[in-house]
Amino acid sequence: MSDTGISTGVDTGIRARLGGHLRENGMLLALVAIVFFFTVVVRARIDVDFLSAQNITNLFLQNSYVIIMALGMLLVIVSGHIDLSVGSVAAFTGAVAAALTVKMGQPVWIVIPATLMVGGIIGAAQGYWVAYWRIPSFIVTLAGMLVFRGLTLWLLGGQNIGPFPREFQAMANGFIPDLMGDWDQALLGMERLNGTAVLVVVAAALVLIWLGLRARARDAEFGIAPEPAGLFWARNIVVSAALVFVGWKLAQFRGLPNVLVILVILTVLYAFFTENTAAGRRIYATGGNEKAAKLSGIRTQRLVFWCFVNMGVLAALAGMIITARLNSATPKAGTGFELDVIAAVFIGGASMAGGSGKIVGVVIGALIMGVMNNGMSILGIGIDYQQVIKGLVLLAAVIFDVYNKNK
Amino acid sequence: MPALLEMREISKVFPGVRALDHVNLTVEQGEIHAICGENGAGKSTLMKVLSGVYPHGSYEGEIRYDGEVLHLRGIQDSEAKGIIIIHQELALVPLLSIAENLFLGNEVASGGVINWRETFQRTEALLAKVGLRDAPTTKVEKLGVGKQQLIEIAKALAKDVRLLILDEPTAALQENDSQKLLDLMLELKAQGVTQIIISHKLNEISRVADRITVIRDGATVSTMDRYEITEDRIIRDMVGRDMAHRYPERTPKIGDVLMEVRNWNVWHPDQAGRQVIKSASFTVRKGEIVGIAGLMGTGRTELAMSLFGRSYGRNISGEILMGGKPVDTSTVAKAIDAGLSYVTEDRKALGLVLEEPITRNITLANLAGVAVRGVLDKRRETQVAESYRKQMAIRTPGVFQKAVNLSGGNQQKVVLSKWLFTDPEVLILDEPTRGIDVGAKFEIYNIMNQLAEMGKGVVMISSEMPELLGMCDRIYVMNEGRIVGELTRDQASQEAIMALILKDSGKAA
Numbered sequence: 004m005s006d007t008g009i010s011t012g013v014d015t016g017i018r019a020r021l022g023g024h025l026r027e028n029g030m031l032l033a034l035v036a037i038v039f040f041f042t043v044v045v046r047a048r049i050d051v052d053f054l055s056a057q058n059i060t061n062l063f064l065q066n067s068y069v070i071i072m073a074l075g076m077l078l079v080i081v082s083g084h085i086d087l088s089v090g091s092v093a094a095f096t097g098a099v100a101a102a103l104t105v106k107m108g109q110p111v112w113i114v115i116p117a118t119l120m121v122g123g124i125i126g127a128a129q130g131y132w133v134a135y136w137r138i139p140s141f142i143v144t145l146a147g148m149l150v151f152r153g154l155t156l157w158l159l160g161g162q163n164i165g166p167f168p169r170e171f172q173a174m175a176n177g178f179i180p181d182l183m184g185d186w187d188q189a190l191l192g193m194e195r196l197n198g199t200a201v202l203v204v205v206a207a208a209l210v211l212i213w214l215g216l217r218a219r220a221r222d223a224e225f226g227i228a229p230e231p232a233g234l235f236w237a238r239n240i241v242v243s244a245a246l247v248f249v250g251w252k253l254a255q256f257r258g259l260p261n262v263l264v265i266l267v268i269l270t271v272l273y274a275f276f277t278e279n280t281a282a283g284r285r286i287y288a289t290g291g292n293e294k295a296a297k298l299s300g301i302r303t304q305r306l307v308f309w310c311f312v313n314m315g316v317l318a319a320l321a322g323m324i325i326t327a328r329l330n331s332a333t334p335k336a337g338t339g340f341e342l343d344v345i346a347a348v349f350i351g352g353a354s355m356a357g358g359s360g361k362i363v364g365v366v367i368g369a370l371i372m373g374v375m376n377n378g379m380s381i382l383g384i385g386i387d388y389q390q391v392i393k394g395l396v397l398l399a400a401v402i403f404d405v406y407n408k409n410k
Numbered sequence: 411m412p413a414l415l416e417m418r419e420i421s422k423v424f425p426g427v428r429a430l431d432h433v434n435l436t437v438e439q440g441e442i443h444a445i446c447g448e449n450g451a452g453k454s455t456l457m458k459v460l461s462g463v464y465p466h467g468s469y470e471g472e473i474r475y476d477g478e479v480l481h482l483r484g485i486q487d488s489e490a491k492g493i494i495i496i497h498q499e500l501a502l503v504p505l506l507s508i509a510e511n512l513f514l515g516n517e518v519a520s521g522g523v524i525n526w527r528e529t530f531q532r533t534e535a536l537l538a539k540v541g542l543r544d545a546p547t548t549k550v551e552k553l554g555v556g557k558q559q560l561i562e563i564a565k566a567l568a569k570d571v572r573l574l575i576l577d578e579p580t581a582a583l584q585e586n587d588s589q590k591l592l593d594l595m596l597e598l599k600a601q602g603v604t605q606i607i608i609s610h611k612l613n614e615i616s617r618v619a620d621r622i623t624v625i626r627d628g629a630t631v632s633t634m635d636r637y638e639i640t641e642d643r644i645i646r647d648m649v650g651r652d653m654a655h656r657y658p659e660r661t662p663k664i665g666d667v668l669m670e671v672r673n674w675n676v677w678h679p680d681q682a683g684r685q686v687i688k689s690a691s692f693t694v695r696k697g698e699i700v701g702i703a704g705l706m707g708t709g710r711t712e713l714a715m716s717l718f719g720r721s722y723g724r725n726i727s728g729e730i731l732m733g734g735k736p737v738d739t740s741t742v743a744k745a746i747d748a749g750l751s752y753v754t755e756d757r758k759a760l761g762l763v764l765e766e767p768i769t770r771n772i773t774l775a776n777l778a779g780v781a782v783r784g785v786l787d788k789r790r791e792t793q794v795a796e797s798y799r800k801q802m803a804i805r806t807p808g809v810f811q812k813a814v815n816l817s818g819g820n821q822q823k824v825v826l827s828k829w830l831f832t833d834p835e836v837l838i839l840d841e842p843t844r845g846i847d848v849g850a851k852f853e854i855y856n857i858m859n860q861l862a863e864m865g866k867g868v869v870m871i872s873s874e875m876p877e878l879l880g881m882c883d884r885i886y887v888m889n890e891g892r893i894v895g896e897l898t899r900d901q902a903s904q905e906a907i908m909a910l911i912l913k914d915s916g917k918a919a
Contacts, residue, residue, distance in 0.1 A: 221788075221789065225792050225796075225808075225809075225810075279785055279786050280784050280785055280786060281777040281778065281781045281785075281786060284770065284774075284777060284786060285777065287763075287766070287770075288763050288766070288770070288774055291765055292760075292763040292764065294759060295759075295760055295762055295763055295774075296774070297721070298718070298742060298752065298761075299742070299774045299828070300719070300742040300743040300745075300775055301743075301774070302741075302743070358763065358765055358766075359765060
């Protein structure tokens with residue numbers, strides 16, 4: 004073994020960094036390409052606007068629960084585990100919310116925290132066996148998947164329970180009201196425009212660019228080979244344009260959906276947690292090399308336990324949103340969602356072995372899946388082909404990762 | 411009668427290391443031949459050449475076996491010739507039965523269908539040969555290590571063994587199991603099976619071996635007959651090498667006692683009733699480099715890991731004092747708080763998160779040091795990593811390089827940086843230079859000296875005696891879980907260390 008280490012080091016260093024950007028940029032590019040594809044094809048085949056305000060709103064409403072659960076699933080997978088029970092837990096917590104609201108007449112401000120707590124307890128119950136008894140998470144959560152599906156049926160008596168009061172439904176179907184009055188509509192001569200929505204997205208785009216520039220400046224300070232400026236600006240312009248476009252469209256419909264706001268807040272929160280906190284860092288280390296993490300004084304078991312608790316809480320949130328959207332709790336709610344969620348995490352670039360994966364990647368991964376679901380449904384493609392195509396996309400994304408890593 | 415095996419002028423070069431240098435070994439038909447040497451002397455490499463693990467063409471020299479020159483392509487070839495090696499780590503499948511293990515890959519079958527009746531009959535016959543009476547259907551995991559070792563031998567007999575190689579067969583065995591095994595070796599010899607035994611234990615060697623070959627630094631030092639064997643001669647042959655200036659100079663400035671361990675006892679985590687560390691006591695002073703010597707498997711790593719947050723073993727008892735006060739080291743976090751650090755023997759499996767960059771590896775054990783209320787200050791993290799990169803001369807294009815891309819020496823520097831960042835008082839370094847080339851070793855030695863200079867206490871566990879002698883102010887010698895002696899720098903010599911070990915082993919026998 005030679006100890007100069009420099010010759011191999013330089014190449015792999017630059018390649019690794021480019022590879023990292025390649026991954027994220029590639030994902031984004033894939034998302035843009037898929038959206039573009041459906042826009043063109045949907046227009047040509049059935050003469051419908053794929054990017055209509057209504058469909059964009061639908062996209063977020065339909066996929067919000069997958070994205071929300073994928074945030075928690077990323078932590079679970081990064082820590083080196085898996086949770087197969089999330090679909091059933093979402094259904095069960097939805098049923099709990101229904102029982103509390105419809106049968107017991109509890110107000111929303113009690114139902115929501117109580118249901119989230121039930122989710123947390125379920126996560127704790129599963130995480131306990133995984134973390135402290137070292138029972139494989141695959142088995143524990145497979146059992147959970149069956150148990151909570153069964154409990155859902157039991158709690159609902161095999162029937163749908165609803166309807167819900169308006170405040171509860173607002174979680175999924177509500178919109179942020181326009182706080183700016185009518186002067187903007189008058190100014191632009193438009194009949195319908197939610198000025199708040201426009202302002203918010205423009206502000207978001209500016210913040211994103213500012214954060215990107217700051218990160219670049221920091222990279223430069225520490226002599227990290229920066230991403231080529233052209234690539235940086237190309238990406239930021241595409242992202243900002245997309246943001247503003249979506250905001251503009253939504254503003255002409257009913258404004259920003261509440262769900263979208265929840266989603267964005269959660270995404271920012273989890274991205275911050277995973278990348279900028281000590282606890283987040285420790286989860287990555289635990290998944291990357293549990294023994295080394297342990298010998299570095301990290302309480303790996305407790306971390307794994309909390310990852311599952313967190314997953315349970317997010318599954319409960321998703322369960323309530325599903326229920327609110329349908330305006331009833333149904334025994335079949337969330338069936339198969341665990342697979343969409345897990346697929347989103349892996350498409351997003353997480354490693355099966357644990358220790359790697361990013362929140363942004365996961366959200367893009369979930370959006371890719373969501374856009375494909377939505378687009379194929381609009382085109383009237385049968386569920387049979389949809390499954391095949393989604394499966395192949397998942398496989399392709401992971402093969403791409405492995406290929407890149409081996410190269 | 412010509413010799414059964416003649417290995418002539420065998421040389422084997424790994425990148426950067428000459429593992430075997432013109433080794434000669436002759437084994438006569440029907441004898442038990444012992445091979446002795448320090449850890450890393452080349453014994454295992456030689457046996458891997460002989461068993462085809464390193465195929466013909468990957469080494470220089472010639473192997474003559476049973477009158478013909480061997481051109482082995484792999485372990486199948488050597489087994490076909492009746493050369494069978496039993497490694498230190500047993501190669502049994504715990505969840506399969508004795509019978510299934512004995513004929514694994516060599517099943518009694520026709521057309522792929524196993525003939526269980528014949529399998530069991532033959533299993534019983536083989537078990538009888540090695541003196542076991544367990545049912546052929548017993549799962550191997552139910553057997554103790556001693557019996558498993560015998561199953562390995564039975565497995566060799568199932569393959570019509572002519573030359574049986576046993577690599578430290580008694581290292582993991584209790585005394586009476588060892589005796590049984592040695593008896594069996596003599597019995598097999600009577601049946602005409604030629605055997606090679608690799609062992610450190612002199613009492614065992616003198617009991618069973620007809621001849622003994624000593625290997626040192628990849629070369630044959632001597633071969634002696636049974637009547638020539640004396641303890642002194644073996645020790646001299648095993649360790650007698652010159653101690654050139656391979657270690658940086660240092661004037662020790664030794665202060666007060668930093669750490670004291672009293673009556674430390676540790677039991678094996680899985681095997682009930684097996685005590686791994688027996689009433690060990692030692693001290694480390696400020697600015698002192700203390701060595702722990704001993705052969706492999708004597709419990710040095712187990713001692714260190716049990717001290718460090720009880721990361722090994724169970725029913726741990728004893729006391730640790732830092733600066734005269736008892737401290738709680740019952741979890742790794744508490745041990746770190748108490749001022750203890752442990753640099754593991756296995757860097758890759760236990761020391762580093764390989765897929766993460768240098769920065770993250772360095773701060774892992776002290777994230778609080780780069781965080782404010784749990785939020786990481788990445789700028790500060792990078793600065794910390796940069797300063798260690800300079801201080802330790804970690805050769806890397808940047809601190810964001812993944813640990814996996816670094817060479818062994820640089821990886822070790824990253825691990826050392828990680829522990830220095832926890833600001834420890836005592837660092838336990840377990841085989842700190844294993845798998846590192848000569849130049850990087852010297853750098854690690856320099857870092858150790860700097861640590862001592864800074865007033866830290868350094869404990870160095872090493873299997874390489876010259877390294878201990880070159881670096882340490884004081885050396886504790888361990889054998890079979892006990893600290894059997896303490897040598898000052900002036901008293902310490904390889905002969906003195908070996909003598910302590912062999913004397914202790916002799917007592918046990």
